[in-house]
Amino acid sequence: MGQATRTTKLVLDLGKRGQGGANTGKRTHLTETAALLTVARAFYIDFFLTHADKLAERVSYYSAKHLEMRERAISANELLTWAEVCTVATKDHPHPWPGWNFSERFPDLPFAYRRSVIKDAIGKVRSYLSNRANWEKSGKKKGKPGLPGASEHPTLYQGTCELSLEGTKVVDCFVRLKVYDGKRWQWVNYPVTSSRYFQQRLHDPAWDQQRYRCIKRIAKKQWLSGKPVAGERSNQQLWRHVRHMDEDAAHQVAHRIAAVCAKYPGCVLLFERLRKIKPQGASKSRRRTADGPTSCAAKSTRPHGRKPMLWG
Numbered sequence: 264m265g266q267a268t269r270t271t272k273l274v275l276d277l278g279k280r281g282q283g284g285a286n287t288g289k290r291t292h293l294t295e296t297a298a299l300l301t302v303a304r305a306f307y308i309d310f311f312l313t314h315a316d317k318l319a320e321r322v323s324y325y326s327a328k329h330l331e332m333r334e335r336a337i338s339a340n341e342l343l344t345w346a347e348v349c350t351v352a353t354k355d356h357p358h359p360w361p362g363w364n365f366s367e368r369f370p371d372l373p374f375a376y377r378r379s380v381i382k383d384a385i386g387k388v389r390s391y392l393s394n395r396a397n398w399e400k401s402g403k404k405k406g407k408p409g410l411p412g413a414s415e416h417p418t419l420y421q422g423t424c425e426l427s428l429e430g431t432k433v434v435d436c437f438v439r440l441k442v443y444d445g446k447r448w449q450w451v452n453y454p455v456t457s458s459r460y461f462q463q464r465l466h467d468p469a470w471d472q473q474r475y476r477c478i479k480r481i482a483k484k485q486w487l488s489g490k491p492v493a494g495e496r497s498n499q500q501l502w503r504h505v506r507h508m509d510e511d512a513a514h515q516v517a518h519r520i521a522a523v524c525a526k527y528p529g530c531v532l533l534f535e536r537l538r539k540i541k542p543q544g545a546s547k548s549r550r551r552t553a554d555g556p557t558s559c560a561a562k563s564t565r566p567h568g569r570k571p572m573l574w575g
Contacts, residue, residue: 297416371448
């Protein structure tokens, strides 16, 4: 399973066909796909509930940090591998457990969909077992957790969806999904819709300046003291977009710092103590926003000073 570095929402256009939306047949394919994945998810929920002891298993591992053998809870990836060995027929293990032959019940289900429903089932069953254990410890008679349901929005990984945006207009783009039409799996194109912010982001070669542009747009619609302009919206979508960019940049920097520290075990990472500036409403530091190319809000999130040093 991959790790997302940035999330972008592209909504399927399921409106009227005359307005560019998907036709009735394509919408039916989505319904059939969701229904089949719900049945497959229910299969693995029953499987993990039947073998609940496996989810509580502890495995031994060597800790490079503490230089000793330790124990931890079995991971979701290890549970996924174990579940596939027990339920999926392959060349290495051609005979799944009796009564749990997933390959026989869902012969043509793509492996990416199968792994997504296994991960969903692991999360649901673990949550249920944890809530039930807490309920039993509390001694209460009411509030007993119910069994986990199988209904869930499908999760599409690489191999079940394709999207190409190079050289095309986003408003005319299609996403290619692998869906079930009731008899077989096939690739189907679906129209997508997007906001103007994503279109600007997609075609903007200098994405590093996007944060400044967003705050500049907010400044045009809002007083520098922080009070909204009468008759205007409060720019919640723009501020949400700015916060997401800040969080994404912070995660990337933290990841790079951690990678450097991993190369030098036993060293201490030293940072310069930076003075925190907290401008208040209508202060000069906020009015300074319009003086330069960098806004006050952008300055407050970028520390000044020397780079962090490794001290061995």
